[in-house]
Amino acid sequence: xxxxxxxxxxxxxxxxxxxxxxEALEKARTLDVRRAAGETLGPLAGVPVAVKDNLxxxxxxxxxxxxxxxxxxxxxxxxxxxxxxxxxxxxxxKTNLDEFGMGSSNENSAFGPxxxxxxxxxxxxxxxxxxxxxxxxxITPLALGTDTGGSVRQPASFTGVLGFKPTYGALSRYGVIxxxxxxxxxxxxxxxxxxxxLALSVMFGHDPHDATSLASPPDLTGAHGDLTGVRVGxxxxxxxxxxxxxxxxxxARTEATLKALGATVGEVSLPHAPYGxxxxxxxxxxxxxxxxARFDGMVYSYRSGEDRLGQAEVMRRSRxxxxxxxxxxxILTGTYALSAGYYDAYYGKALKVRRLIAGDMARAFTSYxxxxxxxxxxxxYRLSEKGDPLAVYxxxxxxxxxxxxxxxxxxxxxxxxxxxxxxxxxxxxxxLQDARLLRVAGALEAAAGKSFAPVAADFL
Amino acid sequence: xxxxxxxxxxxxxxxxxTKSKMFCGCPAETFGSAPNTHTCPVCLGLPGSLPTxxxxxxxxxxxxxxxxxxxxxxxxxFHRKNYFYPDAPKxxxxxQYDHPVGxxxxxxxxxxxxxxxxxHVEEDAGRSQHPLYAPYSLxxxxxxxxxLLEMVTEPDLRTPEEAREFLNKVRAIARALGxxxxxxxxxxxxxxxxxxxxxxxxxxxxxxxVKNLNSFRSVQRALExxxxxxxxxxxxxxxxxxxxxxxxEGGQKTYLMRxxxxxxxxxxxxxxxxxxxxxxAAWLERxxxxxxxxxxxxxxxxxxxxxxxxxxALLAYDTELSSFFDRTLKTSGGNAQAVANWxxxxxxxxxxxxGLTLETSKLTPEHLARLVDLVERGTISGKVAKELLPDVIxxxxxxxxxxxxxxxxxxxxxxxxxxxxxxxxxxPKLVDEAKANPKAVNALLGRVIxxxxxxxxxxxxxxxxxxxxx
Ligand SMILES: [Zn+2]
Numbered sequence: 001x002x003x004x005x006x007x008x009x010x011x012x013x014x015x016x017x018x019x020x021x022x023e024a025l026e027k028a029r030t031l032d033v034r035r036a037a038g039e040t041l042g043p044l045a046g047v048p049v050a051v052k053d054n055l056x057x058x059x060x061x062x063x064x065x066x067x068x069x070x071x072x073x074x075x076x077x078x079x080x081x082x083x084x085x086x087x088x089x090x091x092x093x094k095t096n097l098d099e100f101g102m103g104s105s106n107e108n109s110a111f112g113p114x115x116x117x118x119x120x121x122x123x124x125x126x127x128x129x130x131x132x133x134x135x136x137x138x139i140t141p142l143a144l145g146t147d148t149g150g151s152v153r154q155p156a157s158f159t160g161v162l163g164f165k166p167t168y169g170a171l172s173r174y175g176v177i178x179x180x181x182x183x184x185x186x187x188x189x190x191x192x193x194x195x196x197x198l199a200l201s202v203m204f205g206h207d208p209h210d211a212t213s214l215a216s217p218p219d220l221t222g223a224h225g226d227l228t229g230v231r232v233g234x235x236x237x238x239x240x241x242x243x244x245x246x247x248x249x250x251x252a253r254t255e256a257t258l259k260a261l262g263a264t265v266g267e268v269s270l271p272h273a274p275y276g277x278x279x280x281x282x283x284x285x286x287x288x289x290x291x292x293a294r295f296d297g298m299v300y301s302y303r304s305g306e307d308r309l310g311q312a313e314v315m316r317r318s319r320x321x322x323x324x325x326x327x328x329x330x331i332l333t334g335t336y337a338l339s340a341g342y343y344d345a346y347y348g349k350a351l352k353v354r355r356l357i358a359g360d361m362a363r364a365f366t367s368y369x370x371x372x373x374x375x376x377x378x379x380x381y382r383l384s385e386k387g388d389p390l391a392v393y394x395x396x397x398x399x400x401x402x403x404x405x406x407x408x409x410x411x412x413x414x415x416x417x418x419x420x421x422x423x424x425x426x427x428x429x430x431x432l433q434d435a436r437l438l439r440v441a442g443a444l445e446a447a448a449g450k451s452f453a454p455v456a457a458d459f460l
Numbered sequence: 461x462x463x464x465x466x467x468x469x470x471x472x473x474x475x476x477x478t479k480s481k482m483f484c485g486c487p488a489e490t491f492g493s494a495p496n497t498h499t500c501p502v503c504l505g506l507p508g509s510l511p512t513x514x515x516x517x518x519x520x521x522x523x524x525x526x527x528x529x530x531x532x533x534x535x536x537x538f539h540r541k542n543y544f545y546p547d548a549p550k551x552x553x554x555x556q557y558d559h560p561v562g563x564x565x566x567x568x569x570x571x572x573x574x575x576x577x578x579x580h581v582e583e584d585a586g587r588s589q590h591p592l593y594a595p596y597s598l599x600x601x602x603x604x605x606x607x608l609l610e611m612v613t614e615p616d617l618r619t620p621e622e623a624r625e626f627l628n629k630v631r632a633i634a635r636a637l638g639x640x641x642x643x644x645x646x647x648x649x650x651x652x653x654x655x656x657x658x659x660x661x662x663x664x665x666x667x668x669x670v671k672n673l674n675s676f677r678s679v680q681r682a683l684e685x686x687x688x689x690x691x692x693x694x695x696x697x698x699x700x701x702x703x704x705x706x707x708x709e710g711g712q713k714t715y716l717m718r719x720x721x722x723x724x725x726x727x728x729x730x731x732x733x734x735x736x737x738x739x740x741a742a743w744l745e746r747x748x749x750x751x752x753x754x755x756x757x758x759x760x761x762x763x764x765x766x767x768x769x770x771x772x773a774l775l776a777y778d779t780e781l782s783s784f785f786d787r788t789l790k791t792s793g794g795n796a797q798a799v800a801n802w803x804x805x806x807x808x809x810x811x812x813x814x815g816l817t818l819e820t821s822k823l824t825p826e827h828l829a830r831l832v833d834l835v836e837r838g839t840i841s842g843k844v845a846k847e848l849l850p851d852v853i854x855x856x857x858x859x860x861x862x863x864x865x866x867x868x869x870x871x872x873x874x875x876x877x878x879x880x881x882x883x884x885x886x887x888p889k890l891v892d893e894a895k896a897n898p899k900a901v902n903a904l905l906g907r908v909i910x911x912x913x914x915x916x917x918x919x920x921x922x923x924x925x926x927x928x929x930x
Contacts, residue, residue, distance in 0.1 A: 055508075056507065062507070064507070072507065074501075074506065074507070074508065075506075076501055173510060175508040177507040177508050178507075178733075181732035182732035208512065209510060210510050210512075211510065211511065211512050211513060211734050212732075212734075212735060287732055289542075290540050290542050290552050290727070290729070293550065293551035294505045294550045294551050296546075298546050298549075299549070300506065300507075307595050308595050315544055338542070338727035338729050339725055339727060340727075343729075
């Protein structure tokens, strides 16, 4: 524990954490005492974890990466955090993120960017950039993120670790500061499939505080075993020209490994996949425009201006001054998409595309057990390299599908691409078949051996 | 101005009487509590909190919709209504939009059906206070998230009195079903009105909405005011603007709150935190079985028992009275009309005069039944019974009172006969008068009753006197 905190402090330049929790040391000591007394401890006893700062932690500042919440200390913890802690895990810090999860590079944080531990001139991806950096740098073996359109998988790909987004409803959203409620799930970042499975198994389970929580969680008993006879479908629309040379090379290597492990690899079409990003960037901002309405300076969020200006003006200024440009852009987009006269053309159309994509997937899963795509079309890019938000949005083309369809997906390290930086491959499974993803990740991990998810030490 | 006919529709909000709020575990009943003492992360809208559906509130809303003959969908859904105001902590209200719990119902009023467009469930807002001269406002979020049922009617009402009667009926139904106290004084029933005027037979005119109506009386007054105002405008060949108005209780007039252009776009969309609710046949069956008798059915039943129509209606539309009446009938041997008369007349009169209700008084159905029976059987006179009523309402047993105070009427003809003989002997002058004029018998009658201490049954005494006078 001391080591994890020391490493976190040493890695300050990474910008992985917004807040560290020094009380973690005391908790670890208490656990040691209980262990010495012969008590049986939970399966994650003493394991340091990093938690994305849009997950509420009782008594610990929770900012969601926004100036709006610089003073928000929640009186409760997210259900997933409670369950990790009940299993013995110890939260050592709250990790950096794009403000409210809106971004793919971690550059949209009110607390400055997080950096890629494999090369600090590069972004770690986002929005769970800090969590990915913490795991890739070996600060914690596990970190929690949230994945609304790829926010766990894409940074996992950029930093060379595993990133898992479960079936929608498998993990409670209670205590997650909502960005786009119908799309997002809590996700896990780890360097080993075993850790990943352990974390998922202690957090899975119905939560009466979340009406969208599944009555019974995905069954993980099929998480182990070889890949003999497993049918993998490469998604035609996402495995071609749009990807970098390095990514295509990694895809070819993964394909070869899968075959060597006994899987069959075929090609499958998801005809509506190319419209996924457009649909995502309507549904997510629409929900966000409503979810973020509560940050109005009235009770707990940043407040600007004097009382005499009146409630409407205080709200207007508080929101204008505390939200970054990307958040403002998405609130505007979302408000527009829901407006009278535009709803059908935008939000309604996006919902239709969403149903079509889910239909495409259901058809694909009648012939394949798993679908394969790169996690992102490129490896990590340099900080400030992408100025155009649309260019950033297009990088989510592979990951948004699983969120739109509510199916589970994992990003598995697949060696390096351009500039020696890591890249990952994404597998998607039908809803509730999360175990299949652990199984393929485990098999690839075993095949890769020590080179699977190496700790990046350069940052120190 | 009577050349114009008003067209009226109502939007009624009923506070559902559940233990907890619509989407969290806080108590729903917070009337009279200190501000902001019944809140939690969910109803405060704190980041990360999520709503969960209160099934009991849903049951009540469904039961009400069914009682109004609404069609209930197989799938109902919550939407978010987005607007910025400090009494809505999330800056949106969880409400229903195109999949409400009920549609196309009606309420019978004076033998006519008033259409109910829809019933939907939603959460209440907090309460804003604007202290006079203070540079700030205050918000109490105790009420935020309390369960509400909103009912919208068709523009089927034609007079302010009718609107008021309709609200009385809504209240009676809500109370009979136990879905809401529907008490306007505590804000448990709130109504907005839509009103326009037109020449009879002409298409509907432009309507205005009037809000902030705190009592049924205000509803009636506001309607009367608006009908006059709009009729005057139309009579002067002007045109009515489609505005939202408020009701100024002090000035007894409407005032402009906002124009049509100032209306918000609420950007309704399905609440992604709450999956659609499936309503299956078994659920509806259970609700139908649990639905108590409605006022109209009660009224008909009472009339069938021989209760006069006006008394039957009086009892049937008051949940407390009708429940007490039914319980009294169960234990009474007397006729229903007698019990109804006592309950609707002297009992209610005494309670009202003394600031009591059936609930706060100690009157029991058994005691009332006994009191009525004593009169019916002739054991005591109606007059004695009335004298006993205050004590009976205070919790005393009428039979014990009669026994202890020796109030039984003397009904034994031989015992009375000697008293009558004595009185006739003592009053020869009165006897002569009575023989000449039958009306003068009353003077003798009074003396006989007096000498028995009021216990003699007057009819019997009269019979004896007439007999003895030959
Ligand atoms: Zn609450």
